[in-house]
Amino acid sequence: MEILILLVVAVVLLFAVKEIRRSLISRPMFGFFKRVLPPLSNTEREAMTAGDVWWDAELFSGRPDWHRFHQAKPPQFTDEEQAFIDDQLEQLLAMLDDFKIVQQDCDMPKKVWDFIRKEKFFAMIIGKEFGGLDFSPAANSHIVSRIATRSISAAVSVMVPNSLGPGELLTHYGTDEQKNYWLPRLADGTDIPCFALTAPEAGSDAGAIPDTGIICKGAHEGKEVVGIRLNWDKRYITLAPVATVLGLAFKMYDPDGLLGEQEDIGITCALIPTDHEGVETGERHLPLNQAFMNGTTYGKDVFIPLDWIIGGQDYAGKGWRMLMECLSAGRGISLPALATATGHLAQRMTGAYSYVRQQFGLPIGKFEGVQEAMGRIGGTNYTIESMRRLTVAALCEGKSPSVITAMTKYHMTEMGREVIEAAMDVHAGKGIQLGPKNYLGHGYMATPVSITVEGANILTRNLMIFGQGATRCHPYVLKEMEAAANPDEEQGLRDFDELLIKHIGFAASNFFGSFWMGLSGARFNASPISGPTARYYQQLTRMSRALALTADVAMLVLGGDMKRKEMLSARLGDILSHLYMASAVLKRYEDDGRQSGDLVFVEYALEQHLNKIGAAFNGFFANFPNRAIAWSLRVAIFPFGIRYKAPQDQVSQGIADSMMEPGVTRDRHTFLCYWKDDAKDMTGHMELAFTAMKAHESIYKRLKKAEKRGEIPADLAGDELIKAARKAELLSADEAKSMKKVEQLRIAAIGVDQFAPGTLEKRTFAK
Known part of the structure; x- marks a missing residue:
């Protein structure tokens, strides 16, 4: 003792x-x-010290305060944002023909570009004092997500100026002179911005970028001034082919000590008009059969004045921290918005298709193998939308949680990949034949784009999330x-x-x-x-x-x-x-x-x-x-x-049944999915067939029982089914007329696009 x-x-x-x-x-x-x-x-x-912590710190502490967590306000729209969503956004969505944009023109029509610029879709994050919309992260996320259910190419074109780029960098770090000149021009669409970071041999390791800026004296507007002699070669730059102003990240050096004793100043960001002498807009990329503008930019011995540094001379060498702080917010909105669109579209359309498409006399959504995939789609989409909302809620509070946005970007894009693959499995031939009726193909092909950019997913998962x-x-x-x-x-x-x-x-x-x-x-x-x-x-x-x-x-x-x-x-x-x-x-x-x-x-x-x-x-x-x-x-x-x-299996079956049932739950889970009340529309043809068949469900059951009793032949469809049922006095005249329209919708919905000989062969690229 x-x-x-x-x-x-x-x-x-x-x-x-x-x-x-x-x-x-x-x-x-x-x-x-x-x-x-x-x-x-x-x-x-x-990178380690950029941004904030939020709920992630609570989870890491081992003592999460759930009561405080529940007090976080869900994201909401202002009246102005809601009006824009109901008006301008719906107008834009109705204008988008993704098959034509991607497969025929490889570009958005001029009227779409003009509408986007005129209605300030490029200026959602720019303050009202500069002519921008000054929308919340909630509105930004919603708008980009909904556009992406219609066209990934259009969504990417809109999201990039509202993510990491000149607009955001100027808002946070620009001098008054820079803000007053550039932000109004970006807001009204006079200028289109791009931001060039990635070089041929420097992607995730920005510290290895070979692009340089040497402090020296040179001529600008007829005067000798101290400035920067730039040399760069960048690729994968979205909007570069159409940009009028270039944000550029480079390593800055002062070998002659013109600014001070430090020679290696560090990564710096500058803003340069693309018509400035020596700036070259290079050739265009074609990112996985998408039509958004993406290409190269380069310059050799391009001289710019010091005051073109974003934030002015005081921000020389602070470029990497600026990028990390801005990226931690943008990364939580833009690419997750594309993944959210994938989830909403896949759940709504797969639920409809699984009911419309029948096999062995049953909707394919009644087969357990299909139900397993449908459970994965619906259950995963519930997480995708939940994660989007929670991260946006943090951003709406003014937080910039770098770890959370890294998790959001990685896992939402990966879940988007899982969902679209499951949807393709269910749709089978309907999913792989491209055409105006294919609502999955372009999204499926675009999935690796989200996986790759703004921090490749392998890097994000293995180094960033826990490391930071x-x-x-x-x-x-x-x-x-x-x-x-x-x-x-x-x-x-x-x-x-x-x-x-x-x-x-x-x-x-x-x-x-x-x-x-x-x-x-x-x-x-x-x-x-x-x-x-x-x-x-x-x-x-x-x-x-x-x-x-x-x-x-x-x-x-x-x-x-x-x-x-x-x-x-x-x-x-x-x-x-x-x-x-x-x-x-x-x-x-x-x-x-x-x-x-x-x-x-x-x-x-x-x-x-x-x-x-x-x-x-x-x-x-x-x-x-x-x-x-x-x-x-x-x-x-x-x-x-x-x-x-x-x-358990019964959970997946419950989800599958819910996905094939029109109503409040289905609408709440897929509210971002755009469809048009048009039987020839990309998504409208499936939605109309689904709702029409559900409205006539009792009649289909009546005909199926009659088929089993031998009153009408088995495996009839379309007009033949209607005629046989009418002859057997199983349908009234009005029911027959109504069912004829439903069968037309059903057969069209399970059909795929086809093209006349020679049509596709004419699509060639210039050599």
């Missing part, structure tokens, strides 16, 4: 007496931390890194000492908390609500605590090597991401008033996310290099094994 008391006293003294603690614990740990601290390049450091999240979202790591980097080592040690004690308590609490939740199955965890979703809140809190523990152990054991263990890092990032996505699903369910028709979608999504969290933990434990620690973590977090299962 005495020995135990002595041990307790020793431990108390060790931690409670500051000088003893610093000498025996903090100083050795401080040295260890400095040794294992991963070295960061300037671009990595700027581990420092930005962790309550202590970034502060500890700053303490370790403090040139005043004694002050750094004092700061580190205070943080370390808190960090030790944090880690110990996570260990014991994770173990208790594992033993109890999280049954005693608090939930902000009761009902069928309460258990999910409990499990997400448990997994949040498990992530906090695992991340701490991984960073402690691997140190700087964690940066190179990309597969392990990716799995921890997946856990954080699926916690965020599951949170988004729960938030949407609450915001929408717990609609009973949504519950099957919510269940599918949450079971899927928990299952993937379990798979990520399993992969992490199986591949963690220190096997003893991996085993200890597995036992502490999952003492009875990982028991999260994928959604």
